[in-house]
Amino acid sequence: MSLRTPAETAPTAAVPRDAAPVEVTESRGHLAWIFAGLMLSMLLASLNQTVLSTALPTIVGELDGVNQMQWVITAYILASTVMMPVYGKLGDQIGRKPLLVGAIITFVVGSVLGGLAQDIHFLIGARVVQGIGGGGLMILSQTIIADVVPARERGKYMGLMGGVFAVSSVAGPLLGGWFTEGIGWRWAFWMSIPLGAIALYGAVFLLRLPHTRQRAAVDWKGMVLLAVAATCLILAVTWGGHTYAWGSWQILALLAVMVLSAGVFLLVERSAVDPVIPLRLFVHRNIVLTTVAGLAIGVAMFGALGYMPTYLQMAYGKSATEAGLLMIPMMGALLVTSIGAGAAVSRTGRYKMLPVVGSLIIAVGLYLLSLLEAASPLWQVLTSLAVLGVGIGLSMQILVLVVQNSVPLREVGMATAANNYFRQIGATLGSALVGSLFTTRLHDLLVERLPAEAQARAGAGGAGASLTPDALQQMPAPLREIVVSSYTDALTPVYLWLVPLGLVAAGLLLLVREDTLRTTLD
Secondary structure, eight states: OOOOOHHHHSOOSOOOSSOOOOOOOSOHHHHHHHHHHHHHHHHHHHHTTTTTTTTHHHHHHHTTOGGGHHHHHHHHHHHHHHHHHHHHHHHHHHOSHHHHHHHHHHHHHHHHHHHTOOSHHHHHHHHHHHHHHHHHHHHHHHHHHHHHSOHHHHHHHHHHHHHHHHHHHHHHHHHHHHHHHTTOTTHHHHTHHHHHHHHHHIIIIIOOOOOOOOOSOOOHHHHHHHHHHHHHHHHHHHHBTTTBOTTSHHHHHHHHHHHHHHHHHHHHHHHOSSOSSOGGGGGSHHHHHHHHHHHHHHHHHHHHHTTHHHHHHHHHOOOHHHHHHTTHHHHHHHHHHHHHHHHHHHHHOOOTHHHHHHHHHHHHHHHHHHTOOTTOOHHHHHHHHHHHHHHHHHHHHHHHHHHHTTSOGGGHHHHHHHHHHHHHHHHHHHHHHHHHHHHHHHHHHHHHHSOHHHHHHHTGGGTSTTOOHHHHHTSOHHHHHHHHHHHHHHHHHHHHHHHHHHHHHHHHHTTOOOOOOOSSOO
16 A cells, blocks of 8 residues: 655645535435434543542542542543554554444443442452543544544534533533432443443444455554553653652653653554554644644643542532532533534634634633632632633644544544544543642641541541541531641642643644645545
């Protein structure tokens, strides 16, 4: 198979002012069924990034594992991240439908295991299995739509897919809180079984895709090396300064293995017959810029949102269900701006400034969150979240569209996977960094501020390992105020450290070349 040079694959730089005719090979009815199935698959994956956020304090309190709280979130994101390049490359090689079916089944198996978990380590293992399937659901949903819809019209579909993240950002915490206060937090896992069954039916019986010829060469070495490098990086960030000192041999060894794996990966990819992430992708300026910007946005977004429902429960005394409902301002802002941005791109063909403005708004939202204090009114929190939602909605899905428009259709899977991989690396880093910093600071503040006799009651000796929202409400008012102020002082300063990431992303995206969006499927 001959390969085009970057100059041959890149669209022309001029953007027409008049709308161009768009070729859509699928009938509208069939396309609607395909898209509905893909939306459900993506909802499954994105919902499970957020559904445990409101249930998390109760879960880890029952399982005596608050000191490992960040791993319940990080394990899922890490596993899905590692699998993204695998799904992207194999989808280009053997077709995406069988991989989607396998990803749904794997995800449901992980959900069953999570519902049966009796200790924190089993729960974390179940989240890993969920993540292995979830990575496929995320990446295949975005690449399958590229198989049937040209880039020019794809904007409105990508905008709706971005809306899925908005819905899950509220529906997840809301459902998690409702289950926790009602029939039990394990239903946050059981609910994936019927949803998975519907998604599986759609994938098997409704999804018809162009036939893909299978190739013999599979870059297993590259896939393994990429997984090892990502895992070592996340372990180092999660454990550093918390479980182990940053200068300890454990952290230094992880960082050394990460650097070695990344270096060997580059050598392997240069000589591989069919590399999992072809290095030639990064000759494209737009791919490099959007990938680095996406990584920065991922760190900021998941670092900011991962622990917000927990914060609302502990600092404002809200129930798990109320904490979920309080995420609605962010969801509404994200949903409206994501759909609106996608529709605007399809109508005008212009897209460059949307993610630039979105990144700047993300920085503003993070700064507003960093201003929160223990006495801050609730409306201030909700306003800050809404601002953050506007920024995410304007930027997230547009970056994927830019990447897909930069490569021929036969490479869209691995290009999309590479972009999502680095963005998810950012998400994992953000979740791990904020989680590690938050729990460490919280432990230190509780030990410093609480009287010695009250520390055992708050679980401060074990980083608050048994402290739940219910336990906090039963504490005497003076002690409760100390814990609330400790939660605020432990979390909100971290948001200020994330502000530069939004500014960096905006600066990079200003350099993106606004190529013409393709109007046909090549």
